[in-house]
Amino acid sequence: MLERIIEIDTKLLVFLNNLGTPTWDGFWMFMTAPVYSLPLYLLAAYFVYKFHGLKKMLLSLLFLVILILLSDETSNLFKHGFGRLRPCHNEDVMDLIRLVKPSCGGRYSFFSAHASNLMAIFVYFSLLLKGHMKYLPTFLIIWALFVGYSRVYIGVHFPFDVLFGFFIGIVYAVALNRVLLFLYRKYLDKV
Secondary structure (H helix, E strand, O other): OHHHHHHHHHHHHHHHHOOOOHHHHHHHHHHHOHHHHHHHHHHHHHHHHHHHOHHHHHHHHHHHHHHHHHHHHHHHHHHHHHOOEOOOOOOOOHHHOOOOOOOOOOOEOOOOHHHHHHHHHHHHHHHHHOOOOOOHHHHHHHHHHHHHHHHHHOOOOOHHHHHHHHHHHHHHHHHHHHHHHHHHHHHHOOO
16 A cells, blocks of 8 residues: 555656756746745734734744744654655656756655645644735645645655645644634733
């Protein structure tokens, strides 16, 4: 069963990665670079401040740091626990894909910290802004999906690395959001 999943994942990687062309490489390299998501983090944090106030925003940012640490460290545990080589380090796959960036990155790929962290952050902010903003949460999730795809496009992750990363990010974001909202109601809404 596991071999079949890995086979499907590999075929999907080769197909999706080889859809790329030099014309689009710059766009996907832009999407994959974490620094270009920073303005969206700041925008979302501003709206949390605008709709929830300073105290709630500061508590929200503390929980955001915890969220990123949880997501990132879980990814590291999985990567070293499973030891699945990145496509660009895997001799069975490396000649079948385009490596768009100059370096491959770390040795292991399962699961994508990029995908997990970004989805966690954007789902978390989307839940905090739910009911206050109509389009920003949708835009944030679409951005996260694009970043996830960029990891496959540039040749550093298998599709299932990204999908599992999204899943972990969503689970952590929902869980921490619920704890945060509980603390809002218990301590900050009474002030």
